[in-house]
Amino acid sequence: xxxxxxxxxxxxxxxxxxxxxxxxxxxxxxxxxxxxxxxxxxxxxxxxxxxxxxxxxxxxxxxxxxxxxxxxxxxxxxxxxxxxxxxxxxxxxxxxxxxxxxxxxxxxxxxxxxxxxxxxxxxxxxxxxxxxxxxxxxxxxxxxxxxxxxxxxxxxxxxxxxxxxxxxxxxxxxxxxxxxxxxxxxxxxxxxxxxxxxxxxxxxxxxxxxxxxxxxxxxxxxxxxxxxxxxxxxxxxxxxxxxxxxxx
Amino acid sequence: xxxxxxxxxxxxxxxxxxxxxxxxxxxxxxxxxxxxxxxxxxxxxxxxxxxxxxxxxxxxxxxxxxxxxxxxxxxxxxxxxxxxxxxxxxxxxxxxxxxxxxxxxxxxxxxxxxxxxxxxxxxxxxxxxxxxxxxxxxxxxxxxxxxxxxxxxxxxxxxxxxxxxxxxxxxxxxxxxxxxxxxxxxxxxxxxxxxxxxxxxxxxxxxxxxxxxxxxxxxxxxxxxxxxxxxxxxxxxxxxxxxxxxxxxx
Ligand SMILES: Nc1ncnc2c1ncn2[C@@H]1O[C@H](COP(=O)(O)OP(=O)(O)O)[C@@H](O)[C@H]1O
Ligand SMILES: [Mg+2]
Numbered sequence: 001x002x003x004x005x006x007x008x009x010x011x012x013x014x015x016x017x018x019x020x021x022x023x024x025x026x027x028x029x030x031x032x033x034x035x036x037x038x039x040x041x042x043x044x045x046x047x048x049x050x051x052x053x054x055x056x057x058x059x060x061x062x063x064x065x066x067x068x069x070x071x072x073x074x075x076x077x078x079x080x081x082x083x084x085x086x087x088x089x090x091x092x093x094x095x096x097x098x099x100x101x102x103x104x105x106x107x108x109x110x111x112x113x114x115x116x117x118x119x120x121x122x123x124x125x126x127x128x129x130x131x132x133x134x135x136x137x138x139x140x141x142x143x144x145x146x147x148x149x150x151x152x153x154x155x156x157x158x159x160x161x162x163x164x165x166x167x168x169x170x171x172x173x174x175x176x177x178x179x180x181x182x183x184x185x186x187x188x189x190x191x192x193x194x195x196x197x198x199x200x201x202x203x204x205x206x207x208x209x210x211x212x213x214x215x216x217x218x219x220x221x222x223x224x225x226x227x228x229x230x231x232x233x234x235x236x237x238x239x240x241x242x243x244x245x246x247x248x
Numbered sequence: 249x250x251x252x253x254x255x256x257x258x259x260x261x262x263x264x265x266x267x268x269x270x271x272x273x274x275x276x277x278x279x280x281x282x283x284x285x286x287x288x289x290x291x292x293x294x295x296x297x298x299x300x301x302x303x304x305x306x307x308x309x310x311x312x313x314x315x316x317x318x319x320x321x322x323x324x325x326x327x328x329x330x331x332x333x334x335x336x337x338x339x340x341x342x343x344x345x346x347x348x349x350x351x352x353x354x355x356x357x358x359x360x361x362x363x364x365x366x367x368x369x370x371x372x373x374x375x376x377x378x379x380x381x382x383x384x385x386x387x388x389x390x391x392x393x394x395x396x397x398x399x400x401x402x403x404x405x406x407x408x409x410x411x412x413x414x415x416x417x418x419x420x421x422x423x424x425x426x427x428x429x430x431x432x433x434x435x436x437x438x439x440x441x442x443x444x445x446x447x448x449x450x451x452x453x454x455x456x457x458x459x460x461x462x463x464x465x466x467x468x469x470x471x472x473x474x475x476x477x478x479x480x481x482x483x484x485x486x487x488x489x490x491x492x493x494x495x496x497x498x
Contacts, residue, residue: 050449071458073455073461075453076452077455088447088449088450089447091468093464093465093468101451
């Protein structure tokens with residue numbers, strides 16, 4: 001589904017990713033762990049096409065399409081979803097407006113029929129309920145006045161509504177207390193654990209992986225994947241720290 | 249009597265204007281006079297959507313008697329020069345409220361010029377102006393508030409925000425206060441900004457195409473200007489014209 005080959009990039013002329021390769025197949029859940037500043041968010045933003053994150057070498061193909069030939073909104077229409085480490089606030093634009101325009105933009109791009117108001121509200125209610133987010137929150141401006149945990153839940157409601165095929169979730173677990181973590185974990189499983197979908201979970205901590213069990217775990221350090229393994233690697237990292245594991 | 253001489257740029261109220269365009273319609277028609285009698289409420293609106301290349305100047309002289317109230321809604325979007333001015337005199341305990349939007353592109357010069365005189369005590373006034381300027385357009389708000397010596401307990405505010413869509417667009421905001429009373433509250437704020445890049449990327453990451461995303465942010469920016477238009481048909485017309493104009497700029 002996603003094949004990243006020897007990817008290098010720069011931010012403001014500073015190299016961050018230094019030859020990163022990774023292959024994710026449909027039906028798989030991958031976790032990327034790594035120390036602060038390793039380049040985890042940079043990888044997510046680069047795949048999402050954030051301006052300023054310049055690709056200087058390598059490729060990424062998404063279902064055979066060169067990801068970097070698509071604009072960010074085209075990547076989303078192709079089925080990519082980016083969960084933000086720091087979700088953005090948009091005063092004056094309600095979550096419902098934001099999501100309906102987003103979903104219908106995607107549908108237009110794919111040549112599908114748009115959802116009317118009633119159909120959209122039913123979908124939004126269903127996904128909000130799945131994540132235990134009050135519908136009233138969705139009437140408010142995007143992320144404005146939301147707590148850290150509410151922002152992360154709202155992002156997962158967005159993911160449920162947009163129904164992507166590949167989700168790259170950047171520290172979706174940060175800011176969540178243990179109850180919210182359970183709900184968000186269950187939400188990710190319900191929305192994304194399907195044979196034709198895949199997830200790349202970026203996290204600092206093992207705890208999200210107790211709820212969303214990865215098939216593969218990778219360690220990102222210094223802009224590269226330095227080690228890959230099964231779920232046991234996450235436990236090893238938790239126990240021994242990155243320095244030990246990376247050096248071994 | 250000979251016609252008034254064409255203003256020059258040395259004239260403060262015309263310093264950002266398009267005097268060539270003005271010359272084509274000079275001398276401008278007489279001001280519209282509006283008188284609100286004591287204790288009465290009245291409202292008005294203007295959709296300034298003159299044809300491309302035309303020059304339109306609208307002057308209002310408004311007197312609000314003791315305890316009166318006047319609300320005005322303005323959408324200034326048309327012409328090569330579109331200029332709307334208000335000279336307002338407030339009686340005791342009266343209120344004046346202006347909600348205005350400027351939306352300009354091309355080589356347009358769009359201006360709102362206000363002179364609000366609190367002549368007597370206990371009057372209040374509010375001015376909220378939102379400007380969106382693209383391409384080589386210039387949008388200006390020149391607003392002076394004059395508080396007379398015995399106009400105690402005056403409460404006046406000016407809130408002016410501009411959004412520039414291109415580096416070649418210009419926004420001018422000049423709030424001015426001239427206060428001769430001592431017990432007075434005057435608040436004014438003026439900001440100039442651009443579309444939030446982070447928000448645009450967030451919207452794109454959800455699949456929104458750039459034109460839809462920009463339009464949504466710009467609608468949010470001007471939202472509120474026409475919220476309290478009492479006549480629904482007028483409100484719809486102003487909002488629809490604002491959105492149609494926005495869509496030409498994104
Ligand atoms: N916008 C930016 N401008 C300049 N440097 C950046 C920017 N974003 C990230 N970096 C740098 O890139 C490196 C990787 O950061 P990041 O991808 O956020 O790491 P992680 O998510 O793994 O903690 C860090 O050295 C960071 O300082
Ligand atoms: Mg990060």
